[in-house]
Amino acid sequence: MGKNSIGVFDSGYGGLTVFKSIVAQLPEYDYIYLGDNARTPYGDHSFETVYQYTLECVEWLFSKGCPLVILACNTASAKALRSIQRHVLPKKYPNHRVLGVIRPTAEVIQEYTQTNKVGVLGTRGTINSHSYLMEINKLFPEIEVFQQSCPMWVPLIENNEHLAVGADYFVKKYVDALLARSPEIDCILLACTHYPLLIPKIKALVPGNINLVVQGDIVAKSLTTYLQNHPEIESKLNRGGKRLFYTSGDTTAFNEQASIFFTEAVAAEKMEKMDNLL
Numbered sequence: 001m002g003k004n005s006i007g008v009f010d011s012g013y014g015g016l017t018v019f020k021s022i023v024a025q026l027p028e029y030d031y032i033y034l035g036d037n038a039r040t041p042y043g044d045h046s047f048e049t050v051y052q053y054t055l056e057c058v059e060w061l062f063s064k065g066c067p068l069v070i071l072a073c074n075t076a077s078a079k080a081l082r083s084i085q086r087h088v089l090p091k092k093y094p095n096h097r098v099l100g101v102i103r104p105t106a107e108v109i110q111e112y113t114q115t116n117k118v119g120v121l122g123t124r125g126t127i128n129s130h131s132y133l134m135e136i137n138k139l140f141p142e143i144e145v146f147q148q149s150c151p152m153w154v155p156l157i158e159n160n161e162h163l164a165v166g167a168d169y170f171v172k173k174y175v176d177a178l179l180a181r182s183p184e185i186d187c188i189l190l191a192c193t194h195y196p197l198l199i200p201k202i203k204a205l206v207p208g209n210i211n212l213v214v215q216g217d218i219v220a221k222s223l224t225t226y227l228q229n230h231p232e233i234e235s236k237l238n239r240g241g242k243r244l245f246y247t248s249g250d251t252t253a254f255n256e257q258a259s260i261f262f263t264e265a266v267a268a269e270k271m272e273k274m275d276n277l278l
Helices: 015-025 047-063 074-079 081-092 102-112 124-129 131-139 153-158 165-179 195-203 216-229 251-262
Strands: 006-010 031-035 068-071 097-099 117-122 144-149 187-190 211-213 243-247
Touching (some): 015 031, 015 216, 074 102, 074 124, 074 131, 102 131, 102 216, 117 124, 124 131, 153 195, 165 195, 243 251
């Protein structure tokens, strides 16, 4: 199995929160999930490094027979997606498609705010790219976007320390910094697929009128629409309901952590090397 599966990629575990939503909405398709855990986190890497890592993983998923790959990673979507779509696919893979998580989220953000003041919490890479700022302002120029990077959150989550008391300081630090930018923020986008695991702590720190926007269901719904609108891609996909998991890192560690994000047991295989990759 693997041929004609939907590929789902993340730098680590966070993309599993999106993958879980995709499987819930579209359970009939075959999927391959790849976590680049050996090189995570991506958030503080340069544009060039994130692009190179992402392209390598996308091409690996292509080699496994995936005609469609979802970048379930905000940093990869911010720093690599556009270049892959514009410069790599037309020349090397004209029959393949790569989609991200930023555009689908930006398209629906207006539904979650009444004040038109939106906060964005993300990795340093995502925030510094200004991808959400640009996409939201392009679609909804009346919305004012306030951004805050949270460089400690992914390491805490990847090391399973996010629920510990020690994590409270860093959760409060970044949430307070964002809210201080405007008292009118009524919507906070969690612009990293890891961050849903921090929702209990975040909810305890923000006023009840603030909507917390997570991406899983939004991306899954967008993918459903995409497949309906692109039968040339959808017709290639297997409908066996099978799921494979791969990691570039240690499989035992991946399986233990992945079950926290995916909320069911995961048995990953080691990502084998390809010629000229990794």
